[in-house]
Amino acid sequence: MKSSRMLGLIMIAPAAIMILLFFLMPVVLTGVFSMTNMTTATGISGGAYQIAPHSLNDLKSTMPDIAEQMSQPRYTIDETGLKAVEGLGLDAGIATELRAKHMGEVFKTRREAERMIKGLDQGPSTTQVKQISEQFNRSVVNSRFSSRQELFTALDTLGFKLTDAQKDSIAEATYTGWNWTTENFSRIVSSPDMARVLFNTLLYVALVLVLFNTTYAMLLAIWTHYMPAAPATIFRSIWLLPRITPVVIYVLMWKWLAWDTGFISVLMGKFGYPPKNYLLDNAYNAWLFVILINGFIGASMGMLVFSSALKAIPKSQFFASEVDGASRWQQIRYIILPQMRWPILFVTCYQTLSLLASFNEILLSTRGGPGKATEVWSLAAYHTALNNYAGNLEYGLGAAMALVLVVIGIVLSLFYLRIFNYGTLVSRPLIED
Amino acid sequence: MTILPTLKCLTVAAAILASTTVLAFAKDITISVWAGGTGPNDTYRLDAIEIAAQQLEREAAIRGEDLKIKVEKTPYADWESFKQALTLAAEAKKAPNIVATGHEDIGPWSQAGLIVPIEDYVDLDSWPLNGIYENLMEIASFNGVVYGIPQDAESRPMFFWKPYMKAIGYSDADLDALPQKVQDGGYTMANVLEDAKKMQDKGLVQPGYGFYPRNSNGPDYWQFYTSFGGTMEEDGKLVFDKAAMTRTYQFFADAVKDGVTKKNHIGMPGDQWWKEVATGKAGIWHGGTWHYARLVKQEGLTNFFDNVVFTLIPAGEGGKANTLTHPLVYLLTSGHEKEETEIAAQLIKIASEPRINVLHAMKSAHLGIAKAESEIDLYSSDRWAREATERLLPYANAMPNNADFGTYWNIMWKGLEASWTGAKTVDASIGDVETELKSTLGDKIVIR
Numbered sequence: 001m002k003s004s005r006m007l008g009l010i011m012i013a014p015a016a017i018m019i020l021l022f023f024l025m026p027v028v029l030t031g032v033f034s035m036t037n038m039t040t041a042t043g044i045s046g047g048a049y050q051i052a053p054h055s056l057n058d059l060k061s062t063m064p065d066i067a068e069q070m071s072q073p074r075y076t077i078d079e080t081g082l083k084a085v086e087g088l089g090l091d092a093g094i095a096t097e098l099r100a101k102h103m104g105e106v107f108k109t110r111r112e113a114e115r116m117i118k119g120l121d122q123g124p125s126t127t128q129v130k131q132i133s134e135q136f137n138r139s140v141v142n143s144r145f146s147s148r149q150e151l152f153t154a155l156d157t158l159g160f161k162l163t164d165a166q167k168d169s170i171a172e173a174t175y176t177g178w179n180w181t182t183e184n185f186s187r188i189v190s191s192p193d194m195a196r197v198l199f200n201t202l203l204y205v206a207l208v209l210v211l212f213n214t215t216y217a218m219l220l221a222i223w224t225h226y227m228p229a230a231p232a233t234i235f236r237s238i239w240l241l242p243r244i245t246p247v248v249i250y251v252l253m254w255k256w257l258a259w260d261t262g263f264i265s266v267l268m269g270k271f272g273y274p275p276k277n278y279l280l281d282n283a284y285n286a287w288l289f290v291i292l293i294n295g296f297i298g299a300s301m302g303m304l305v306f307s308s309a310l311k312a313i314p315k316s317q318f319f320a321s322e323v324d325g326a327s328r329w330q331q332i333r334y335i336i337l338p339q340m341r342w343p344i345l346f347v348t349c350y351q352t353l354s355l356l357a358s359f360n361e362i363l364l365s366t367r368g369g370p371g372k373a374t375e376v377w378s379l380a381a382y383h384t385a386l387n388n389y390a391g392n393l394e395y396g397l398g399a400a401m402a403l404v405l406v407v408i409g410i411v412l413s414l415f416y417l418r419i420f421n422y423g424t425l426v427s428r429p430l431i432e433d
Numbered sequence: 434m435t436i437l438p439t440l441k442c443l444t445v446a447a448a449i450l451a452s453t454t455v456l457a458f459a460k461d462i463t464i465s466v467w468a469g470g471t472g473p474n475d476t477y478r479l480d481a482i483e484i485a486a487q488q489l490e491r492e493a494a495i496r497g498e499d500l501k502i503k504v505e506k507t508p509y510a511d512w513e514s515f516k517q518a519l520t521l522a523a524e525a526k527k528a529p530n531i532v533a534t535g536h537e538d539i540g541p542w543s544q545a546g547l548i549v550p551i552e553d554y555v556d557l558d559s560w561p562l563n564g565i566y567e568n569l570m571e572i573a574s575f576n577g578v579v580y581g582i583p584q585d586a587e588s589r590p591m592f593f594w595k596p597y598m599k600a601i602g603y604s605d606a607d608l609d610a611l612p613q614k615v616q617d618g619g620y621t622m623a624n625v626l627e628d629a630k631k632m633q634d635k636g637l638v639q640p641g642y643g644f645y646p647r648n649s650n651g652p653d654y655w656q657f658y659t660s661f662g663g664t665m666e667e668d669g670k671l672v673f674d675k676a677a678m679t680r681t682y683q684f685f686a687d688a689v690k691d692g693v694t695k696k697n698h699i700g701m702p703g704d705q706w707w708k709e710v711a712t713g714k715a716g717i718w719h720g721g722t723w724h725y726a727r728l729v730k731q732e733g734l735t736n737f738f739d740n741v742v743f744t745l746i747p748a749g750e751g752g753k754a755n756t757l758t759h760p761l762v763y764l765l766t767s768g769h770e771k772e773e774t775e776i777a778a779q780l781i782k783i784a785s786e787p788r789i790n791v792l793h794a795m796k797s798a799h800l801g802i803a804k805a806e807s808e809i810d811l812y813s814s815d816r817w818a819r820e821a822t823e824r825l826l827p828y829a830n831a832m833p834n835n836a837d838f839g840t841y842w843n844i845m846w847k848g849l850e851a852s853w854t855g856a857k858t859v860d861a862s863i864g865d866v867e868t869e870l871k872s873t874l875g876d877k878i879v880i881r
Contacts, residue, residue, distance in 0.1 A: 040520045041541035041836040048546055052576045054669055109577075115558060126556045127775070142578050144546060176544045190872055192865045193847065260705055274639055280697040283856070369700040371854025372847065389650060389846075390832075390839030391516050391538035 027406055033399030034185075038178040040393045047177015048144045049151040055173040056141075062169055066160065075113035075136045077102045084135040094122050094132065110137070144176075184400035193372070194380075201377040204290065204362075205355045212295030213351040214344060217302025222332060224303075225310045239303055242296040251364040254293050255279060279366065283373035286366045290374050293361050302347045309343040310336065342420070349416035353409050377405055459499040464777050465529035469515030470761070471508040474726045477793035478533045478584060478761070479506035485783035489776070502776065505529075523547040528766040530777040533584050535652075536762045539575045540836040548764045552579040554778035561786045564803040568829075573762045575834040581762030582781050585790075585799035587722045588756040588825035589653050590743040591615070591625070597638065597716045598742070601631040608742050612824055615744035615754050622660060622684055622749035625717055629693035632716040643693030645715035646685075648706045650699075650846045652759045652832055653719060657681045658845075659830055662751030666833035671841050671878040673870055675863060678845070680750055682852040682859045689853060696854055707732055719746060721759075722821045726798035738816065745828055758829035760802070794818065800826055837877050844869045 038044060051070055059067040077098055085095045097120050107113035113133045117124060124132060137143075138158065145151040148171050155162065155170075162170065188194050220239060224232040242250055257263045258279035265275035279289050317335050326334070359379035362368060368375035368383070375383075385398020464486065468478040486502040493500035507529065509515035515534070520542075522528050528547065542548045555562060557570075557579060569583040598608055614620045629643025647653045655665060661684070663677030688694035695701075710718055711732030728734040734741075745754040763781040765774055784790065787806040794801045795815060800822050801807050812818050832838060848866040851857040857865065870878055 039541065040547075041544040043545040043547075044524050050544070052544075054576070057669060110552070111557060114556070118556070118558070126559070129556065130553060142576055176546070187872055191869055193869070255702070259702060277695075277697055277701055280700050282697065283854075367700055369850070369854075370697045371699070371850045371856040373854070373856060386517050387513055388516065388839045388843060389512065389537075389652075390541070390842050391520065391534070392541040392836065392839035393517070393520055394840070 030399045030402050030406060033395055034403040035180055035182065035400075036178045036396045037181050037183060038394075038396040038399075040388075040391060040395075042176065042178040044178075044395065047175055048146050049148060049171065049174045050142065050144045050176050051140045051151075051174050052142060058173045059170065063166060066162070066166065066170075069160070070140060070155075072139060072141075074139050075107040075110060075133060076138045077105045077136055078138075081136040085132055088131055088135070090124065090128055090132070091122050094120060094124060094128075097121055098132075107136075178396065181396075184397045187397060188400060188404065196372070197375050197377055197380045200373070200375055201356070203287075204294075204374075204376050205352060207287075207291050208294045208298055208355055209348065209351055211291065213298040213302050213355075214347055216295065217299045217347065218306050218340070218344070220299060220303040221306030221310055222336065224307060225336075226328070236303060236307065239296075240300045243300045247360055248364060250297070251293060251361055254289060254365060258289060280370045283370060286370060286374045290362055290366060293365055294355070294358070297361070298351055298355070301351070305343050305347055306340060309340055313339055345416070345420055349413070349420070352412055352416075356405055356409060356412075377401065381405070459501070461501045461503070462773060462776055463503045463505060464531065464773065464780060465505040465507070466531040466533070467507045467509065467515070467519060467529045468533035468761075469509050469519075469535070470512050471533070472510050472727075474723070474730065474797040475793070476508065477789075477796055479504075479508055481784035481789050481793060482506070482531060482780050484789055485780040488783050489779055502780070504780075520547070523766060523768075526768050528768060530766060530769055530773055531781060532764050532766060533761050534764060536572045536581065536583075536760055536834060537652075537832050537838060539573070539580045539762070539764070540834045540838060542764070543575050543578075543580055544836045546767055548580055549767045549774065550578045550580050551582055551763075551765055551778055551781065554765065554775055555582075555782050559782075561803060561805070562782060564787070564805050565785065566802060566804070566826075568831075569758075569760055569802055572758070572760055572831045572834070581764045582785050583802045584761040584763050584785075585793055585797070586758055586760045586802055586826065586829075587799045588758045588821070588829045589656060589719060589721045589746070590756060590821070590825055591717065591719045591746050592710075592724075593628075593717050593742045593744070594713050594715065595740050595742055596713065597632045598628070600635060600637055601628060611742055612744040615747045616828070618748045618754060620744075621747050622657075625747060626684075626688060626691060626693060629688070629717050630691055633693060638714065638716045640692050641695035641698070642709070642714055643691075643716045644688050645706075645710065645718040646694065646698065647719065648698060648701045648703060650850075652757055653721075654681075654846065654849060655832055656719075656746045656755060656757045656830075657684060657749070659755045659757070660746050660752045661749035665830075665838075666835055667879065669835070671833070671835055671837060671874065673841070673845075673867070673878055673880045675867065675880065677751060678848075678866070679859060679863050682849055682862055684749060685849065685853045686855075686859050689855065699850055699853065713740065722800055722817075722825065723798045725817045725821070726796070729798075743821070743824070745825065754828065756825050756829050758800075758826065758831050760831070837874055840873055841870065841878060844873065 053071070056067050056071045059070075082095050082099050082103075085098065086092070098117075102116060105116070107116065110133055113136060114129050117129045117132050140151075140154055140158065143154070145154060151171065151174065152162070152167060220236075224235050227235065245253075255262070258277065259265065260275045260277045262278070264278050269275055278285055280286055313335065318331060321331050321335060357378050359376060359382060362374055362376060362379055363382070366374045368379050381398050381401035384394050384401060386393055388394065464482070466479055466482045468475070471478050483504045483506065486504050490500050490502055509518065512535075516538070519528065519532060519534070523542075523545075532548075539548070543550075557563065562582065565583055566586070569586055570579060573579060573581040573583050593608075593611070595608060599605075603611075611620060625644060632638050633640055633643045658665070658674075658677055658681045661677045661680035663674045663681065664672045666672060685694065689696045707727060709715055710720070710724075711728050711734045725737065729737050745756050748754045763784070765777055765781070769777075785802065787801070787803055787809055790802055791806050791809045791812050793799060794806060795811050795818065798817060800818065801812060806812055807818070807822060844866055848857075848862040851865075852859045852862040867880060870880060
């Protein structure tokens with residue numbers, strides 16, 4: 001008994017690891033990211049401490065004197081620097097000349113210091129000039145320190161005597177990495193656009209689900225049920241085409257249909273209408289196409305599930321009903337639909353979740369336009385986390401938006417499992433164990 | 434008997450030693466370079482690095498070094514996938530050595546430590562770097578540090594289709610004087626809408642084609658904000674000028690209301706836009722100097738100067754005529770061997786030499802990065818390059834290098850799109866933009 005349990009655990013281990021890595025980890029990471037202000041600028045793996053001009057600006061209000069002192073970028077030719085230059089193993093004449101002619105000189109910028117070094121009799125190469133100038137750098141402006149410790153050691157060497165409170169403010173102002181925050185969620189709640197995106201998402205899921213994934217799929221299943229076998233198979237295969245066509249090509253075909261130079265424009269042109277981009281002409285058009293594009297793909301899945309469920313209904317019930325004089329409608333109403341409760345619930349559940357997370361068809365067709373009219377939640381999360389013209393992707397906010405979807409998904413799943421009455425479906429068989 | 438094996442051993446040892454000495458001199462280095470927004474006309478962004486590598490190899494050979502540089506080139510035709518790829522690659526420590534990208538990336542990327550300042554590796558006072566236009570070098574700097582070397586320059590003019598302008602009453606002399614008139618503020622954004630309307634009323638262009646702006650988000654839209662008196666950044670702080678932004682949004686909302694611009698213009702297919710602009714379907718439009726290359730070489734508008742006149746973006750209420758330059762810069766990424774980065778920096782320096790850079794400028798119809806470039810025959814004998822440089826470049830602004838500009842930009846664009854398409858009124862858009870800017874950027878942006 002015990003060994004068989006052990007064997008069971010071993011057998012399931014690969015699958016469990018996969019689930020952990022590819023299902024749970026992304027959710028956990030999304031949760032972690034969502035609690036940060038992570039962007040491209042802050043980096044993912046952690047930050048550094050950099051006394052950049054803007055951080056000095058921040059410090060000016062709280063500690064003006066220290067900020068002023070720190071903001072002095074200076075290169076000083078002093079004995080420490082000269083010693084260091086001697087240690088570089090360059091031509092000895094360089095240090096000698098620097099000591100003789102330039103001792104005590106202060107340069108405001110690195111460039112000015114390097115101009116002087118370049119002018120030395122020895123004529124050092126560019127690499128050497130860079131090496132030498134670095135030895136005289138007596139400023140922390142723009143230097144990057146990988147840890148707080150390094151930053152304060154450097155400041156200490158330069159003679160800054162700081163209290164712990166001052167250190168905290170400096171560390172805070174100069175840290176380039178991300179911080180823990182719940183701001184993403186307050187931004188989601190307070191942003192006027194988020195409510196609209198949420199509404200779009202509900203509209204999208206509801207319309208595609210009701211019109212196509214269930215109703216139309218059911219109609220297809222019933223139509224093909226009453227058809228002779230061969231045409232039914234052909235008909236079903238045709239409805240599978242949108243699903244098996246690569247999505248980029250499938251959407252491109254819709255675009256060809258709807259563009260200014262596309263089929264609809266050409267056709268309407270025959271009746272004197274000027275060509276226009278029907279896809280993006282207005283929000284209603286865009287929605288119509290988005291729903292059709294997704295609906296045609298989604299309908300096929302429902303069709304397959306419902307068709308196979310229909311096949312499972314004993315033929316005798318249909319024969320008996322016909323003997324009793326039932327019409328087609330009565331067959332559908334009293335025989336088919338009552339027995340399709342579980343398949344309908346399954347398709348509803350499955351498709352709600354997949355529609356909530358799907359955005360590729362919308363991205364490829366309208367990109368959420370016109371004017372964000374068809375921007376749904378998952379697309380908005382994608383745009384936030386992975387699209388920014390100025391190279392600053394907002395991972396934190398994007399993750400928070402994705403997390404909202406995860407939560408909605410989990411809540412809906414639990415709700416559906418309850419409706420399914422999952423407990424009875426998987427209840428323990430009475431004859432075993 | 435015993436000496437022979439010892440001798441053998443010594444010979445083998447000597448041979449091995451000799452071979453390692455040769456190996457020590459032979460250096461094989463692979464330098465990878467990625468470029469964003471790089472179509473068929475822009476391949477010299479990458480090729481220039483390859484040419485530079487050949488030059489550096491020859492220079493090394495003269496010094497007696499056997500240096501072999503392999504350049505791996507990756508062009509990205511668009512920006513979106515490029516920026517995604519690069520930021521994610523950099524996070525995974527797989528960034529290329531050199532990247533040619535928009536200067537606005539310097540802010541966030543330097544804060545993240547993804548790039549290293551090029552001034553740590555090259556002498557900025559040496560040729561050809563000291564010949565590069567000063568304002569371009571400033572655009573390639575952040576926090577007072579020079580991070581990149583400008584790869585190209587451009588500016589973004591307003592274009593007018595000459596035959597239609599004539600049909601609504603402009604003479605040849607008027608059109609010749611138009612660039613100056615725009616520059617002096619005598620022809621404004623209001624005139625743009627008026628003339629676009631006239632063209633449509635006369636049936637020269639179809640409704641929605643009078644004023645035909647860029648079909649997607651881009652730096653261009655900041656020019657209009659400048660035209661209407663807006664400022665992007667002041668003393669290192671971003672600025673949201675509510676009145677100027679309102680006028681900017683209102684301009685596009687009015688263009689749609691007047692029917693001279695399509696409500697659903699944003700997001701239309703790019704190829705279609707190009708074809709229509711090149712074939713005179715649009716009356717007035719705006720674009721970039723590099724559009725000349727595509728219009729003439731790819732879209733077949735060979736008699737460009739007979740059909741098109743170009744000017745600065747006219748002044749709007751409260752602002753002045755301007756244009757925006759969005760130079761690409763060569764940047765060095767972090768996380769590589771010091772020696773590799775040093776060679777990469779050398780390659781960038783050589784690629785910036787006028788004779789090499791001019792190849793990109795002329796093939797892609799960008800503008801030169803240095804005065805010396807405009808003295809090269811290939812450049813000076815080209816009417817477009819000459820006129821565009823003189824007419825536009827001196828009046829060019831640039832977007833700020835600020836780590837938070839991208840956030841500002843996204844919010845600004847969302848608002849513009851909403852008022853353009855009528856999803857919100859202009860006032861509502863501005864209100865929402867202000868709320869979002871406050872909650873997102875806080876005191877990093879001055880709202881006035």
